Amino acid sequence: MTRRPPPAAGADASGAAAAGAEPSAAAAEPSAEAAAPAVLRAPGRLRGRLARFAGAIAVLAVTGAAAAAAVVVPPPADVPVTPVTVGVPAAASVVVCAGALAQPAGDGVGDSAFDPTPVDTVSELRAVSAASGDDDAAPAGTLAPLEGGEPLGTLRAGGSGAGALRLAGHVGPTVLRAEPVGDLPPHAAASSASITTAGDLRGLAAASCQVPAAEQWLVGGSTELSNSATLVVANPGATAAEVTIEVFGPSGAVELAGSAGFLVAPGAERALLLEGVAAEQRLIAVHVSAAGGQVTARVQDSRLNGFTPAGVDLVSAGAAPSTRQVVSGLVVPDSALDDADTAVLRLLAPAAGTTARISLLGPAGVVALPGADSVELVAGEVTDLSLGGLPAGPYTAVVDADEPVVAAAMITRTGISGEFDDVPPLERAWSAAAVPGLDATVALPAGVTGTVVLTGIGSGADGSGEGTATGVLRAIGADGGVLAERDVSVPAGTTTSLDVGSLFPGTVVAGLDLVLAPPAGASGDEEAGPELAWSVVGSVQAADGEFVSVLTPTPTAVVPDSVEVRGSHALGLP
Structure with missing residues (x-):
């Protein structure tokens, strides 16, 4: 049958409008021929859709081909560049130096008959620098307030090879900046000391000034009743530092009563009373981390035994967690195993539990400590190990563990009881772990007598071994210049002590600089040779006993002379 072409849509519409009447029954039910135009229009719309779909497929095909070509075609080979x-x-x-001691907040409230500060504290600061070689000039240095401003002094180079500076009666924190000499890093150090002969802060609180870092571990102190621990964080940089602290106690990480984070403005310091945020912790260790800048941190640790002072000192940052820690400067008097207030070794495994093996290296070699040659450490729990029972003499503790640990030690001195004292006063000093085998410098504050403690750290599991650790110890005069030099040698696994006054008689020694010889074993094998660990025990003789502090040497920065830079023809990521 022949199909008729469809009538014009416009004619149909105009006709319906002109009629203006209801459609008839025939119109309501169209014939098959009348329905044909609707069937014939459908293929036109379908063809449009198919055309658009085909176009999209073509675009995708071209895009895919281009992408495939980019993947398949290899990039050009890198051009070798020397x-x-x-x-x-x-x-x-x-380095950043601590200011004078501060009376803990809240002290001095009560009976006015018991004055916590009956005498003034005497404050001293000493800075020294030394040349890297015999013929080099002394590094120039400037001491300035932490907050900035006019310099407080410069290192004097009296003679050749060294400079010195003394600042008496300083109160606030300071910064020493020593400049390199040509392409050689400076040998420089500073130490601060506070001496108080009576009152709650009786004792010597001395410490080497600290190198700023993004992370600090301070092992020592207590927030138990009658103890005070003040954390002081200093920011010598030009930008604010966001500081976060963790406090560990005998039962693990402590949930702080306040915020664990705070800001330290540039050129400022912040003090935090730890007993206010981590109360009643018999033993503590503090981890300080900083973002946005490098900081220094210390803990002012003080204790009372009733109304009797029981020691004050500054807990300085020690070596980062490691499977071997070395703690020097343990000069101890005779003691019995069960004596109270003896020296202790403090340990913490921050992340994972482990067994710590302890070796004490004395003048005659490794000394066995009954029942304390090893200790199980639970992750996050601070542990003290008594060193009671040791014969009098100098020692260095070597701690080996399968998991990283941090360590420090405390030595004590018992004083003479006063007329109205029920118990004798006590003096305490903390020694932080340090990395051995580095050139380093120590400044000795005026009025403080020094004893150098030297140990040969062997490669054996207990710090023993073959060979001898050697170096050259240079004495820096109070007016600058190198006063004298002494060769030092210590057999592996042993410790010796040298009185600074006897070592350099007739001189006023402001500092010591130790330049190490390359380690050599008994057969000349450098890898087998011992490393030299050292520290200086400072002391002041008071009317009612001896005051002590341990000064940790400031290592000379080790930087490469040069680095290799390799160019590439490619930019960005490969």
């Missing part, structure tokens, strides 16, 4: 050696200039040395 590496260029670029010199690395030596950097200045910056």
Whole structure:
């Protein structure tokens, strides 16, 4: 049958409008021929859709082909470029020194007959620098307030090879900046000391000034009743530092009563009373981390036994967690195993439990400590190990563990009881773990007598071994210049002590600089040779007993002379 072409849509519409009447029954039910136009229009719309779909497929095909071509075609081979050696200039040395001791908040409230500060505290600060070689000039240095401003003094170079500076009666925190000499890093250090002969803060609180870092571990102190621990964080940088602290106690990480984070403005310091945020912790260790800048941290640790002072000292940052820790400067008097107030070794495994093996290296070699040659450490729990029972003499503790640990030690001195004292006063000093085998410098504050403690740390599991650790010890005069030099040698696994006054008689020694010889074993094998660990025990003789503090040497920065830089024809990521 022949199909008729469809009538014009416009004619149909106009006709219906002109009629203006209801459609007839025939119109309501169209014939098959009348329905044909609707069937014929459908293929037109379908063809449009198919055309658009086909176009999209074509675009995708082209895009996919281009992408495939990019993947399949390999990039051009990298053009070999000869590496260029670029010199690395030596950097200045910056250390931050503590200010004078501060009476803990809340002390002095009560009976006015018991004055916590019956005498003034005498404050001293000493800074020294030494040349890297015999013929080099002394590094220049400037001491300035932490908050900035006019310098408080400069290192004097009296003679050749060393400089010195003394600042008496300082109160606030300070910063020493020592400049390199040519391409050699400076040997420089500073120490602060506070001496109080009576009252709650009786004792010597001395410490080497600290190198700023993004992370600090302070092992020592207590927040138990009659103890006070004040954390002080200093920011010598030009930008604010966001500081976060963790406090560990005998039962693990402590849930702090306040915020664990705070800001330290540039050129400022913040003090936090730890007994206010981590109360009643018999033993503590503090982890300080900083973002946005590097900081220094210390804990002012003080204790009372009733109304009798029981020691004050500054807990300085020690070596980062490691499977071997070395703690020097343990000069102890005779003691019995069960004596009270003896020296202790404090340990913490921050992340994972482990067994710590302890070796004490004395003048005659490794000394066995009954029942204390090893200790099980639970992760996050601070442990004290009594060193009672040791013969009098100098020692260095070597701690080996399968998991990283941090460590420090405390030595004590018992004083003479006063007329109205029920118990004798006690003096305490903390010694932080340090990395051995590095050139380092110590400043000795005026009025403080020094004893150098030297130990040969062997490669054996207990710190023993073959060979001898050697170096050259240089004495820096109060007016600058190198006064004298002494060769030192210590057999592996042993400790010796040298009185600074006897070592350099007839001189006023402001500091000591130790330049190490390369380690060599008995057969000349450098890898088997012992490393030299050392510290200086400072002391002041008071009317009612001896005051002590341990000064940790400031290591000379080790930087490469140059680095290799290799160019590439490609930019960005490969």
